[in-house]
Amino acid sequence: MPKKKTKKLIDKNGVRIDGRELNKLRPIKLEVGILDNADGSAYIEQGKNKILVGVYGPKEVHPKHLAISDRALLRCRYHMAPFSVQERKSPAPSRRERELSKVIKEALQPAIFVKYYPRTSIELFIEVLQADGGTRCASLTAASLALADAGIPMRDLVAACAAGKVEGHLALDLNDTEDKEGEADLPVAWIPTLNAVTLLQMDGKVTLEEFEQLVNMAIEGCKQIYPLQKEALKAKYIAVKEEVKE
Amino acid sequence: MIKTLLCKVMNLPTFYERKQIVTPGDLLAENDYVAGDNTYKENGKIYATRVGLVDYDNREVFVVALKAFYVPFIGDVVIGKVTEVSLGVWLLDIKAPYPAVLRASDAFNRPFKPQRDEMPSIFDVGDLVIAKIVAYDRTRDPLLTVSDLGLGKIKRGQIVEITPTKIPRVIGRQGSMITMLKQETGCQITVGQNGVILVSGKSPEDEQLAVMAIRKIGEEAHTSGLTDRITEMIKNEKRDVEHA
Secondary structure (H helix, E strand, O other): OOOOOOOOOEOOOOEEOOOOEOOOOOOEEEEEOOOOOOOEEEEEEEOOEEEEEEEEEEEEOOOHHHOOOOOOEEEEEEEEOOOOOOOOOOOOOOHHHHHHHHHHHHHHHHHEOHHHOOOEEEEEEEEEEEOOOOHHHHHHHHHHHHHHHOOOOEOOOOEEEEEEEEOOEEEEOOOHHHHHHOOEEEEEEEEOOOOEEEEEOOEEOOOHHHHHHHHHHHHHHHHHHHHHHHHHHHHHHHHHHHHHHO | OHHHHHHHHHHOOEOOOOOOEEOOOOEEEEOOOEEOOOEEEEOOEEEEOOOEEEEEEOOEEEEEEOOOOOOOOOOOEEEEEEEEEEOOEEEEEOOOOOOEEEEHHHHHOOOOOOOOOOHHHOOOOOOEEEEEEEEEEOOEEEEEEOOOOOOEEOOOOEEEEOOHHHHHHHHOHHHHHHHHHHHHHOOEEEEOOOOEEEEEOOOHHHHHHHHHHHHHHHHHOOOOOHHHHHHHHHHHHHHHHHHO
16 A cells, blocks of 8 residues: 655644754754764764764875875765664665765865875764764764864864755755655755855755755855854863863 | 054954964954964965964964874974884884884994894884984975984883873973973973873882873863962872872
8 A cells, every 4th residue: 555645744834844944953962072092073963863973184095006295185984874774774885875975075175274284194984873864964064073173274164054845845954854755955065264165966856046045045054053063162172171160 | 663563463353362262264363463373364364273272472373272183393302103114114103194214224323234133123013212303394204313312212101192282281381390290200201292201200100190190281281270280189199199
């Protein structure tokens, strides 16, 4: 028997299935420096997403022939844990994971001073522990924190957020159901001081006007995420300062 | 003349107070300021590149990083671990982005002869070595020497690691902190600029005390009144030991 679509994704008051309004982000929790063995690390919870990021480097490149003589090599692995989705995911890297690794790397590269450390590699490992839509954006948000935590010089942090079209409405930060059953999803990564978009993808169908609205909406989302990132980076050290004062 | 110039400089906009925590991308100052450590200038604006404490020195704006890795600098004394013994050279891990090279001829103090000289008898894999950086630039890996006073293999003591940017706090103003540490704990302390510190004392307890103090400095480097707090901590610990 075919499954009947029982619940509408957006009710008549413009409230979504998880109780959010159209232009609201999911609740975000950010933590920095939670792994002892990595040079830098960060953890993000965005709605039901749970993602852990670890950074190593800059260090020697292995194998050596991959080293670039005038800048650092940025390597990135986005990986979903087998238990991150409802149906067990094979732990082998899929086509989608390779793509995300590539776009995340390219979204972060402009923010890092790769020219400072030639012949080295910076390695980024992203583990999605639990996925609920918009993991590439959440991964990017956390990855830039992990890089900053590793002490790698950066022009700025990178904030990322998606916007999409669900049942004819434009909505910010889609969750898994909205992403799968909605019409379109458009993730954006944004570097505030450069005012540059370093990631822009889209699937689904929208009109040209809607596309522009969605890009602006996603950037507005990034603007909300950016201060949270700064706060998370400072929190680690401010805690020590206050402890000392007592 | 200089005074008026200074006043002018002081009036230029800066966006943070001294010693405030900043993160990458924070706008620190505009116009005539000079971009110092851990900052960059673009279109007349100076931004931070690392998490750290911002500070102003005359016209220079800089950030004292709270966490960073070691970047080799000629003349620095570092502590490294031997990772590889190959023909004529040792490779050492000095906690930098690049492996450091120590030539056999430098340690033997004469040309190296493979048929005669046993390299592992001098330094073997896993040995800790105090060495000085004699050459380094962005095209070559750092080159080390051990032919100077106080350099060579470490035979005893304990190792503490902290973030290299906090080494100045371990040494203190004109060596105030390190002198105090040595006096209060009775340990010999060798500070590697790469964040590796060797502590060797008469007893493991003395060493442990010094290690604890250095760790505390590493954790609380960005707070004020540090030397006093460390002195107090050492005194308390000592008293506890005596009572026990």
